[in-house]
Amino acid sequence: MNVCILIFAAIKLALGLSDNYFSMEYNKRVSGDGYQYKSVNGVTEISCAYKCSVEINCCVANFDAHSQMCYLDMSGSCYSAPSHEKSWITIRRAREDLFNWAPWSRCSKTCEGGIRTRSHQHATIDNTGDVTSVENCHIFGCNDTVINCNGWKTKGLLDSQTALIEPITSNGIQLQAVEVYCDMEMENGVGVTVIDHDGERDVYVHGYEPHGSYSFIVTYDIPFEHVVAIIDSSQFCRQFVRWKCKGAQIWDIGIQKLNTYWTNRSTAYLATNEYKPPSEFFHGYEERRTCECGISQTCQQSNVLCNCDINDDSWRSDEGYVTNKDALPIVAFFAGDTGN
Numbered sequence: 001m002n003v004c005i006l007i008f009a010a011i012k013l014a015l016g017l018s019d020n021y022f023s024m025e026y027n028k029r030v031s032g033d034g035y036q037y038k039s040v041n042g043v044t045e046i047s048c049a050y051k052c053s054v055e056i057n058c059c060v061a062n063f064d065a066h067s068q069m070c071y072l073d074m075s076g077s078c079y080s081a082p083s084h085e086k087s088w089i090t091i092r093r094a095r096e097d098l099f100n101w102a103p104w105s106r107c108s109k110t111c112e113g114g115i116r117t118r119s120h121q122h123a124t125i126d127n128t129g130d131v132t133s134v135e136n137c138h139i140f141g142c143n144d145t146v147i148n149c150n151g152w153k154t155k156g157l158l159d160s161q162t163a164l165i166e167p168i169t170s171n172g173i174q175l176q177a178v179e180v181y182c183d184m185e186m187e188n189g190v191g192v193t194v195i196d197h198d199g200e201r202d203v204y205v206h207g208y209e210p211h212g213s214y215s216f217i218v219t220y221d222i223p224f225e226h227v228v229a230i231i232d233s234s235q236f237c238r239q240f241v242r243w244k245c246k247g248a249q250i251w252d253i254g255i256q257k258l259n260t261y262w263t264n265r266s267t268a269y270l271a272t273n274e275y276k277p278p279s280e281f282f283h284g285y286e287e288r289r290t291c292e293c294g295i296s297q298t299c300q301q302s303n304v305l306c307n308c309d310i311n312d313d314s315w316r317s318d319e320g321y322v323t324n325k326d327a328l329p330i331v332a333f334f335a336g337d338t339g340n
């Protein structure tokens with residue numbers, strides 16, 4: 001008996017009719033069975049490959065040599081790595097490295113089921129023209145509710161867009177629906193809730209000498225209670241803060257006081273004229289008075305923890321992300337040492 005098993009062998013097979021090329025990987029199978037192709041005359045690996053070549057969405061097929069069954073994978077997952085499986089043959093349309101999928105289109109509907117498509121700039125040895133693969137998207141209901149954008153992600157929202165969310169506070173109180181921007185691409189695999197405010201711009205500050213004498217109260221686009229509820233229901237949160245300075249110290253070494261600081265959420269409920277204690281840190285790190293450059297040891301002079309504390313005649317900048325969820329959002333920004 002002559003048993004010949006080809007393992008890990010890939011051969012190119014030219015099919016005259018369609019001018020398509022295929023690679024065959026023996027004893028291998030890609031995940032996802034796909035559509036089963038049957039023929040009254042029976043199916044061989046050749047006819048399976050041929051069928052795949054004439055189905056516009058097929059670029060890989062699984063053929064079970066043992067039961068002579070052919071499955072066409074229409075999911076567009078041509079690149080998936082095959083796993084070892086005896087008697088199966090992975091039939092791939094053209095060479096993987098010749099496929100170059102364009103990004104998915106946006107879903108045709110925002111809810112209750114649309115479709116999205118993608119095409120590939122076709123392989124140089126594949127003359128069938130652009131191949132398009134199609135899949136269903138946004139199959140959740142239009143009346144569904146979620147508490148933050150990651151809730152939409154879980155439901156299957158793919159495209160970044162404004163969306164309604166209904167936050168629930170940490171005490172379990174259901175808040176009214178608000179519209180936010182859901183960024184579904186920024187952080188791979190997570191739905192990010194973006195909350196805007198009126199401080200997303202540079203403001204020139206001059207003539208405020210006493211520490212904290214300049215104040216900027218941040219107004220968010222949605223109610224403060226909603227902002228807090230969204231932060232509490234999120235796993236990570238960050239807010240950018242930047243102070244560009246020229247001869248304006250953050251930490252006044254003489255009187256041992258912060259000139260420039262922000263205040264955390266606990267100060268939001270203090271009366272307007274009441275003293276708002278600064279957060280003890282400038283960028284959300286628990287180290288006192290430490291800016292981003294002080295943590296990463298990249299300050300422009302080695303004896304300071306904030307670039308602005310160099311306090312000379314050059315424009316300098318301290319900036320970074322506050323990541324302490326319990327402190328966010330930033331309620332107000334205060335500054336001093338800008339008097340002369």
Ligand SMILES: *[C@@H]1O[C@H](CO)[C@@H](O)[C@H](O)[C@H]1NC(C)=O
Pocket residue numbers: 141142143
């Ligand atoms: C969605 O809500 C609207 C208005 O409340 C209602 O008329 C409609 O029947 C709801 N649709 C579904 C699918 O529940």
Ligand SMILES: *[C@@H]1O[C@H](CO)[C@@H](O)[C@H](O)[C@H]1NC(C)=O
Pocket residue numbers: 264265266277278279280324326327
């Ligand atoms: C918020 O700021 C207050 C006042 O400085 C401080 O006591 C408190 O610890 C801060 N909260 C958080 C979570 O950092």
